[in-house]
Each structure stands twice: as C-alpha cells, then as structure tokens.
Amino acid sequence: MEKERHVLVIFPHPDDEAFGVSGTIASHVNMGTPVTYACLTLGEMGRNMGNPPFANRETLPAIRKKELKDAARALGINDLRMLGFRDKTVEFEDEDKLTNLMSSLITELNPSLVISFYPGYSVHPDHEATGAAVVRAVEKIAAADRPKLQLVAFSRNCVEELGQPDIVHDISAVADIKLDAIKAHRSQTELMLEEMADKLKEKDPQTLAWINNERFWTYKFS
Ligand SMILES: [Zn+2]
Numbered sequence: 001m002e003k004e005r006h007v008l009v010i011f012p013h014p015d016d017e018a019f020g021v022s023g024t025i026a027s028h029v030n031m032g033t034p035v036t037y038a039c040l041t042l043g044e045m046g047r048n049m050g051n052p053p054f055a056n057r058e059t060l061p062a063i064r065k066k067e068l069k070d071a072a073r074a075l076g077i078n079d080l081r082m083l084g085f086r087d088k089t090v091e092f093e094d095e096d097k098l099t100n101l102m103s104s105l106i107t108e109l110n111p112s113l114v115i116s117f118y119p120g121y122s123v124h125p126d127h128e129a130t131g132a133a134v135v136r137a138v139e140k141i142a143a144a145d146r147p148k149l150q151l152v153a154f155s156r157n158c159v160e161e162l163g164q165p166d167i168v169h170d171i172s173a174v175a176d177i178k179l180d181a182i183k184a185h186r187s188q189t190e191l192m193l194e195e196m197a198d199k200l201k202e203k204d205p206q207t208l209a210w211i212n213n214e215r216f217w218t219y220k221f222s
Pocket of ligand 1: 012013015016124127
C-alpha cells in the first residue's frame with residue numbers, strides 16, 4: 001500500500017466503512033497517515049435493532065452514532081465527520097449541494113486518496129448518490145491535481161462490467177482491527193458475527209478471503 005498524504009473516506013452509513021475498507025483504513029493509520037471519515041447519515045432507518053433487540057426507532061440514531069464513534073476509535077481515525085443527512089434520503093438531496101459538500105471537504109483536507117462507492121455498482125440508493133457526488137467533485141478538479149479515486153463496488157454485475165478490481169489489499173495483518181470495527185456496529189452486526197464465529201475459528205477459506213481482501217476500482221474519468 002502506498003504511503004498517502006491524507007486519506008478521505010466518504011460513505012453514507014455507519015458500517016459502510018467497516019465491511020469493505022476498514023483494513024485499508026487501519027493500514028493507512030498504521031503508516032501514520034491522517035484519515036478522515038465523512039459519514040453522511042447515522043443509518044437511523046436501519047432495520048436491525050440488535051439481537052436480542054436493544055434499540056428501537058427512537059433510540060437507534062444515538063446508538064448508531066456511538067457505534068460509529070467506537071468503530072472510528074477502533075480504527076484509529078481521529079477525524080470523524082458526521083454530516084447530518086437523513087438515512088435513505090441522500091438520493092433526494094440536491095445534486096449540486098452534495099457535490100459542493102464533497103468539493104469543500106477535498107479543498108479543506110487536500111487528500112491524495114479518496115475512497116467511496118462506485119456509482120452504478122453499489123446497490124443502495126444512498127451509496128449510489130454518495131459515490132456519484134464524490135465522482136462529480138473530483139471530476140471538477142484539473143486532471144493533474146486530482147486525488148486518486150479508489151471506489152468500492154459490489155453489485156452482482158460489477159466484475160462483468162468494470163472488470164476485475166485493479167487494487168486488492170491483503171489486510172490480514174490488521175484483520176483483528178477490522179473485526180473490532182465490524183463488532184463496534186453492534187446493533188447491525190452482532191448476529192452476523194455470531195454466525196461467522198465458527199467459520200473464523202475453523203479458518204474457513206471463503207470467510208477469511210472475504211475478511212482479508214479489500215477490493216477497489218480506480219475510477220476512470222471519460
Ligand atoms: Zn450502506
């Protein structure tokens with residue numbers, strides 16, 4: 001993994017960072033690189049309330065906010081921005097407003113690498129709207145001055161249409177930190193982690209591959 005000047009991670013939901021990119025984040029933090037995580041919403045419309053349930057519709061926003069802070073702490077992120085959008089409504093936000101917000105973050109932080117979702121290949125409307133705004137903001141910058149834009153895709157057709165990811169990070173050295181970050185999002189992940197526990201213990205190759213490999217597609221501007 002290259003040493004970066006500053007890494008800016010932009011996702012709409014608490015836990016988006018945990019599954020796909022937390023090993024990459026932890027690796028950058030370990031290299032002494034400042035990492036900013038800008039999270040658009042608190043995921044307050046999430047369907048999971050814990051297992052057994054310990055949240056309800058009223059308490060979920062505060063619980064997920066705390067979980068997000070815990071995950072950031074586990075990853076060593078010292079700059080967590082909670083941008084205050086409402087879960088499941090990012091797609092209805094004014095496009096220019098979203099683009100300008102991403103532009104202002106990039107201008108302020110001057111990152112050498114920006115990580116977000118690949119628009120068109122990231123399944124959830126909030127993911128799509130966030131990734132599209134990030135792409136628009138980076139596209140506005142003169143080509144020579146643009147930060148690298150490495151995006152996460154996971155729709156069924158992503159490999160078929162985008163080709164294989166050009167970047168695959170083996171994050172096994174920081175897999176424990178990644179699991180801590182996933183665990184921090186307890187209301188959403190406890191059940192899944194329980195189901196995964198045996199597979200991890202048995203060192204099931206598929207589960208380990210899923211944990212240890214983080215895949216990115218470098219965005220190609222047309
Ligand atoms: Zn999400």
